[in-house]
Amino acid sequence: MGDQQPVSTGERAGVELARALEEAARGLVERGADEDVEHTLQLIVRGAIHTIPHVEQAGVSLVERxxxxxxxxxxxxxxxELDELQTQLGEGPCLDSIWYEQRTVIEDITQVRARWPRWAVEAERRGIGSLMAFQLFTDKGSAGALNLYASETGVFDEATTDTGSLFATQAALVLHGARRVHGMAGALASRDVIGQAKGILIERMGVGPERAFAILVESSQQTNIKLVDVATWLVGEAQKPGRRGGHGR
Incomplete structure (x- = not known):
């Protein structure tokens, strides 16, 4: 047998990274759809702090509708506060990573006062010395950014940056999976409530399934209310005590 090679810091970080993402994926399967995205985000943040050297605090910025x-x-x-300020001020590392760069690494916050004049001052005031932000990229483009903070300056070297980049890449995949599960659950729930609403109309109005659905669509268009919201309202009304088809006498 040959001599065993010592395990490098990067390899150890890779093992810890794999464990953290495995936990996120396992949690995604085990938890309900209502909690999966938020729970996954929390696991990503916790995993980043535990596995990426020198990272003390972290957060995620997501691109919404x-x-x-x-x-x-x-x-x-x-x-x-710092992540919300970036959106409010329209400047900061996470915005640059989301829209312009795959990664933003700042070794000393005092050196970016000209780049982000308002946000950098607030970051300094809150004790931030250095930071990294990595784009969370999916097949549909930028989904957001992973924001990593340290109180000391000059702690994020090339090896640490590479580990952070690897973590962000894998985290984006896990997050994409969580969002898909959440979206599928929402679609199934919508389909279910629309089906219930159709059943109510079929019973009350003596129409067929196609006509019942057409009535829902027409109501949605006339009121400028989403189809699923119209269906939800109708089901709720039918379930009120005293209403035909509800739970009353």
Missing amino acids: GGIVTARAPSNDVVR
């Missing part, structure tokens, strides 16, 4: 960036799963109030 309309291109609005929201702060999610911050590890503490300082991270929440």
Whole structure:
């Protein structure tokens, strides 16, 4: 047998990274659809702090509908404030990573006062010395950014940055899976409530399934209310005590 090679810091980080993401994937399967995205975000943040060297605090910024960036799963109030400030001020590392760069690494926060004049001052005031932000990329484009913070300056070297980049790549895959599960669960729930509403109309109005669905669509268009919301309202009304088809006498 040959001599065993010592395990490098990067390899150890890779093992810890794999374990953290395995936990996130396992949690995604085990938890309900209503909790999966938020729970996954929390696991990603916790895993980043535990596996990426020198990272003390972390958070995720997600691109929501309309291109609005929201702060999610911050590890503490300082991270929440800094991540929210970036959206409010329109400047900061997570926005640059989301829209322009795959990674943003700042070794000394005092050196970026000209780049982000308002946000950098707030970050300094809250004790941030250095930071990294990595784009969470999916097949549909940028989904957000993973934001990593340290109180000391100059702690994020090339090896640490590579580990952070690897973590962000794998985290984006896990997050994409969580969002798909959540979306599928929502679609199934919508289909179920629309089916219930159709059944109510078939019973009350003596129409067929196709006509019942057409009535729901027409109501949605006339009121400018989403089809699933119209169906939800109708089912709720039918279930009120005293209503035919409800639970009353």
